[in-house]
Amino acid sequence: MTNIKGTAMSLWTKMNRVQAQLSKHKWLKSILPLALLLLLAAGATTYLPKSVKGGTCTPSPCPTATDPGPRPLPATAGGFLGTLSANEVQIEPSITAEFDRVHDVVVTSPTDGGLGPVFNANSCQTCHAYPAAGGSSPPSNPLFNVYQYNGASNSMPFFETSTGPILEARFINQPGTTIPDGNVHQLFTIQGRADAPGCTLAQPNFNQASTEGNLVLRQVTPTYGDGLIEVVRNIAIIDNMNSNLTEKASLGITGHPNYSGNDGSIQRFGWKAQVRSTLLMSALQMNVEMGVTNETYPTEINQTAGCLFNPVPETVTNFTPGILTEMFPGDYSRTEYFIQWLNPPTPGPSSSATKNGKTQFTNAGCVYCHTTSFTTPHTSRPALDSITISLYSDLIVHHMGPGLADGLPQGGAGPDEFRTSPLWGIGQRLWFLHDGRTANIVTAIEDHYSVANTSYVQSEANQTVVNFNNLSKTNQQDLVDFLRSL
Amino acid sequence: MRRIDDSPMQTNSGLSSRQRLSIFLTVALLMALSATLLISRPATVAHGQSSGCGSNPCPTDPGPRPLPADAGAFYSALTTNQNAITTRLTQIFTEVNFVAGGPLVKTVGLGPRFNSNSCNSCHAYPAVGGSSSPTNPLFGIYQLMGATNTMPYFITTNGPTMVARFPYLSDGVTPDGSVHQMFTISNRTDAPGCTQEVQPNFTQAQSTNDIIFRQVTPTYGVGLMELIPETSILANMNANLPLKATLGITGHPNQSDDGTIARFGWKAQHKSMITFSGEAYTVEEGVSDEAFPSENDETYPTCLPPFPVAPGTNKTKGVPDDRNDTGEAPKVGVNFPGDLERFSLFMRFLQPPTPVAPTTSTTNGLAVFNSVGCNLCHNVSFTSSPSSIAALSNQTATLYSDLLVHDMGPGLADNVTQGAASGDEFRTAPLWGIGQRQFFLHDARTNNIVTAIEDHYSLGNGIYPASEANAVITNFNNLPTTVGTDGNTQAQDLINFLRSL
Numbered sequence: 001m002t003n004i005k006g007t008a009m010s011l012w013t014k015m016n017r018v019q020a021q022l023s024k025h026k027w028l029k030s031i032l033p034l035a036l037l038l039l040l041a042a043g044a045t046t047y048l049p050k051s052v053k054g055g056t057c058t059p060s061p062c063p064t065a066t067d068p069g070p071r072p073l074p075a076t077a078g079g080f081l082g083t084l085s086a087n088e089v090q091i092e093p094s095i096t097a098e099f100d101r102v103h104d105v106v107v108t109s110p111t112d113g114g115l116g117p118v119f120n121a122n123s124c125q126t127c128h129a130y131p132a133a134g135g136s137s138p139p140s141n142p143l144f145n146v147y148q149y150n151g152a153s154n155s156m157p158f159f160e161t162s163t164g165p166i167l168e169a170r171f172i173n174q175p176g177t178t179i180p181d182g183n184v185h186q187l188f189t190i191q192g193r194a195d196a197p198g199c200t201l202a203q204p205n206f207n208q209a210s211t212e213g214n215l216v217l218r219q220v221t222p223t224y225g226d227g228l229i230e231v232v233r234n235i236a237i238i239d240n241m242n243s244n245l246t247e248k249a250s251l252g253i254t255g256h257p258n259y260s261g262n263d264g265s266i267q268r269f270g271w272k273a274q275v276r277s278t279l280l281m282s283a284l285q286m287n288v289e290m291g292v293t294n295e296t297y298p299t300e301i302n303q304t305a306g307c308l309f310n311p312v313p314e315t316v317t318n319f320t321p322g323i324l325t326e327m328f329p330g331d332y333s334r335t336e337y338f339i340q341w342l343n344p345p346t347p348g349p350s351s352s353a354t355k356n357g358k359t360q361f362t363n364a365g366c367v368y369c370h371t372t373s374f375t376t377p378h379t380s381r382p383a384l385d386s387i388t389i390s391l392y393s394d395l396i397v398h399h400m401g402p403g404l405a406d407g408l409p410q411g412g413a414g415p416d417e418f419r420t421s422p423l424w425g426i427g428q429r430l431w432f433l434h435d436g437r438t439a440n441i442v443t444a445i446e447d448h449y450s451v452a453n454t455s456y457v458q459s460e461a462n463q464t465v466v467n468f469n470n471l472s473k474t475n476q477q478d479l480v481d482f483l484r485s486l
Numbered sequence: 487m488r489r490i491d492d493s494p495m496q497t498n499s500g501l502s503s504r505q506r507l508s509i510f511l512t513v514a515l516l517m518a519l520s521a522t523l524l525i526s527r528p529a530t531v532a533h534g535q536s537s538g539c540g541s542n543p544c545p546t547d548p549g550p551r552p553l554p555a556d557a558g559a560f561y562s563a564l565t566t567n568q569n570a571i572t573t574r575l576t577q578i579f580t581e582v583n584f585v586a587g588g589p590l591v592k593t594v595g596l597g598p599r600f601n602s603n604s605c606n607s608c609h610a611y612p613a614v615g616g617s618s619s620p621t622n623p624l625f626g627i628y629q630l631m632g633a634t635n636t637m638p639y640f641i642t643t644n645g646p647t648m649v650a651r652f653p654y655l656s657d658g659v660t661p662d663g664s665v666h667q668m669f670t671i672s673n674r675t676d677a678p679g680c681t682q683e684v685q686p687n688f689t690q691a692q693s694t695n696d697i698i699f700r701q702v703t704p705t706y707g708v709g710l711m712e713l714i715p716e717t718s719i720l721a722n723m724n725a726n727l728p729l730k731a732t733l734g735i736t737g738h739p740n741q742s743d744d745g746t747i748a749r750f751g752w753k754a755q756h757k758s759m760i761t762f763s764g765e766a767y768t769v770e771e772g773v774s775d776e777a778f779p780s781e782n783d784e785t786y787p788t789c790l791p792p793f794p795v796a797p798g799t800n801k802t803k804g805v806p807d808d809r810n811d812t813g814e815a816p817k818v819g820v821n822f823p824g825d826l827e828r829f830s831l832f833m834r835f836l837q838p839p840t841p842v843a844p845t846t847s848t849t850n851g852l853a854v855f856n857s858v859g860c861n862l863c864h865n866v867s868f869t870s871s872p873s874s875i876a877a878l879s880n881q882t883a884t885l886y887s888d889l890l891v892h893d894m895g896p897g898l899a900d901n902v903t904q905g906a907a908s909g910d911e912f913r914t915a916p917l918w919g920i921g922q923r924q925f926f927l928h929d930a931r932t933n934n935i936v937t938a939i940e941d942h943y944s945l946g947n948g949i950y951p952a953s954e955a956n957a958v959i960t961n962f963n964n965l966p967t968t969v970g971t972d973g974n975t976q977a978q979d980l981i982n983f984l985r986s987l
Contacts, residue, residue, distance in 0.1 A: 183745035184745070230779055231779055231804075231805050231806075233780070234780055235784040260778065261755070261904060261905065262755075262761065262765040262769075264665075264769075264782075265768075265778060265780040265782075266780075275743075276777070276778060276779075277777055277778065277779055278776075279764075280761070280777055283760070284744055287744050287746075288744050295759070295760050295827075295830065296757070296758050296777075297746065297757060298758055299715075299716055299742075299744075299746040299747065299757075300716075300746075301744060301745055301746060303715055303717045310872075311872040311873045311879060312713060312873055312874065313873075313874060314874065317827065319565065319568050319571065333810060336776070377790070377804055377805060378790070378791060378803055378804030378805070379805055379806075380802060380805065380806060380807065381809065385803070
């Protein structure tokens with residue numbers, strides 16, 4: 001799936017390694033300029049969109065812009081809203097500790113343990129890592145430090161690479177059947193871990209699933225600003241959906257919300273807008289990604305005998321009086337507040353180029369799905385009240401064509417539909433699109449284009465991508481520079 | 487909130503008119519056939535009367551056991567710390583919510599739309615946490631504080647508390663399925679300025695046959711149901727397969743978004759007490775919460791918080807109306823966590839209903855219950871997992887349910903799909919506590935338990951297959967009519983057993 005082997009961060013890592021070696025071997029200094037030149041050449045190749053490499057482009061003409069790559073650290077995201085109350089600030093350390101906590105298998109305290117029997121990682125922060133806690137995949141894949149931790153006998157699935165994005169796996173159908181599945185199939189098990197004696201539990205057969213076309217990969221979504229996204233009024237999303245209908249019709253853009261089957265409100269989180277709130281997201285992720293059962297999802301996903309080491313739910317409201325700010329309520333509420341209280345990313349300084357880029361973003365039509373901003377309503381938590389959030393998303397799902405379709409429906413989102421990804425923070429993002437298929441933002445734009453086939457209608461973005469490719473070289477580059485400024 | 491969607495997913499518009507005609511004829515034929523067969527079924531009767539069994543001695547429903555309640559107590563095995571908060575949990579579950587200006591610390595957030603103003607008004611009988619009481623509490627609520635609501639036609643003073651769902655949008659084709667709240671806060675004195683909210687047109691929905699009802703489910707013992715291992719549910723599903731096949735019983739789990747088995751609600755659409763409470767608070771009372779942080783109607787700004795209230799009185803500042811008071815001293819001891827968590831703990835801490843002591847008749851009745859095949863869906867018991875809440879750990883839950891959903895035929899079908907449960911599928915309702923239950927089946931169509939059994943029978947039509955319970959109902963109706971040594975027929979023993987639960 002990943003056509004471009006050398007990613008931005010593998011280049012970054014290589015350079016670090018060269019520098020590290022330099023300090024040990026001074027003779028290397030003589031070939032440093034040559035090495036740097038080679039690396040630069042490799043980098044240039046890296047940042048050419050894949051469609052250019054073949055000589056022809058779909059859509060034509062070929063894009064002329066190049067991706068300047070992610071903005072370097074320090075992070076321009078992470079950290080809590082500056083307007084939290086003094087009492088809210090007081091519990092920041094405890095919610096940060098919860099988000100960073102590494103879970104072992106055995107519960108030894110009310111806030112510890114619970115990993116597995118199956119899991120993707122052992123801490124929230126493992127995957128939500130870059131450019132700061134709460135974000136998405138870091139340059140070096142952290143799963144390589146997790147999968148055999150504490151004696152676990154896991155092998156690494158073929159689609160994880162040491163400098164690639166963290167990917168989780170879903171199966172379209174239950175293996176060997178045509179019965180719809182759609183669930184996450186966790187990468188790892190606790191078999192072999194010193195804290196899981198006697199557990200025998202095999203990993204899923206990802207190679208077979210891949211061979212059968214049954215494997216769907218999804219990368220990590222960042223959580224910055226989620227507390228603001230969740231309180232945006234449904235009616236604001238609907239009003240935005242019903243605005244500019246003439247322009248949208250001419251571009252082939254429709255889209256619709258993914259409604260909650262529970263209260264009928266509009267869901268906003270996840271690649272297909274399948275989750276409603278930070279509470280439900282944090283509780284769901286605790287069980288699905290780490291295997292930590294909680295009061296919202298109290299059932300172990302895998303109940304293989306010999307692999308169950310704790311009473312359930314593994315994190316539970318702590319009833320001890322007088323410990324409220326440290327341990328109360330359960331873990332998932334604390335991770336909920338961690339992601340709910342994170343600041344949105346801060347864009348880089350604007351320049352005449354990025355200002356023009358933003359204009360071209362509108363001219364090409366990007367803005368008709370990547371809605372510039374919403375404003376939060378009155379909220380009971382003052383820090384979230386009446387704030388304009390520049391998230392660049394309409395929070396609804398759109399047909400993206402066979403090229404991006406993953407064959408997996410979720411609620412009201414069809415197998416070829418995805419939520420418009422919020423673009424805030426993409427200036428420092430390392431991988432793009434739901435399956436992390438590219439590190440190149442120009443390729444990511446081009447991959448929004450996809451003609452129909454017998455299974456799926458064409459991408460709603462097609463005309464906009466054509467418009468982008470037809471922008472003048474300067475306008476196109478300004479648009480890309482604008483995106484990397486976010 | 488009404489769903490507004492200008493791009494419906496898929497509509498089956500690909501049928502030719504000839505295909506439609508042939509489907510119509512098939513359906514019509516099957517309906518005629520069903521109608522003919524329906525004549526032989528027992529008529530719906532009030533309890534205390536016999537059902538239409540011709541010259542055979544028919545079982546009769548002795549009616550609900552009188553109060554005092556055999557349900558509603560907390561587990562005696564709660565820890566000291568857990569026990570210390572139960573008074574406050576009960577207070578939260580029974581508090582009456584106002585729109586704004588409420589007298590207590592956290593009793594605001596009602597509306598804009600609502601079915602009731604307190605958990606306890608619906609979950610009332612035979613004790614707090616239960617289901618509909620004999621006298622409908624909504625008549626004391628609908629015009630409270632000057633509200634100008636009219637009472638929908640389907641709510642009666644001595645009838646069940648029900649909520650309304652519309653299976654389809656106004657086009658009659660696109661699925662809706664959501665709850666349409668009965669009442670609004672328009673003109674309430676604690677909602678100054680809100681006058682525009684209008685109740686749904688239930689009469690029109692009735693005229694287009696686009697309305698279905700669901701009654702209140704009791705919450706006793708749900709803490710154990712949450713903790714029944716999935717392996718046990720699946721092992722039970724896969725047990726007795728030849729016998730189930732003979733009787734036409736299949737069934738399957740409804741699934742939660744974490745891939746595990748959901749257990750609560752009429753279609754097993756809920757995973758846990760957190761999601762159940764989270765949905766109920768915003769759907770039934772309009773109190774937005776941290777799980778579902780939207781007001782249930784955002785159309786009129788004058789009907790949304792913050793409302794102007796007198797200084798010193800309580801108000802909701804905005805969404806979510808209810809949330810954890812995250813360290814907002816000095817209220818933390820009283821108000822942390824939020825209502826959502828406390829509702830969940832309240833229900834989780836309620837022990838299952840206590841059946842009456844067995845008699846010869848009820849002991850025989852349990853044997854008959856098993857012999858005719860009721861237990862193949864109404865599975866007698868499960869054992870809970872080891873739990874971090876000691877009172878819930880490794881407990882036998884005698885709930886009489888397999889926690890699966892089953893096709894129940896056109897007679898019960900409500901055309902609402904929820905997750906993996908289709909328009910004619912329902913969760914096997916747990917039977918514990920039905921000895922004191924007032925109304926039966928999802929839409930509370932009867933208060934006669936014999937009629938409730940008979941209504942499990944329904945032939946297939948062109949849309950839905952036959953009820954999976956048909957062969958079992960036939961077995962029940964074919965029980966010998968001889969009177970046993972306990973003075974009852976086997977069918978009467980079965981009924982007596984059910985009313986002992």
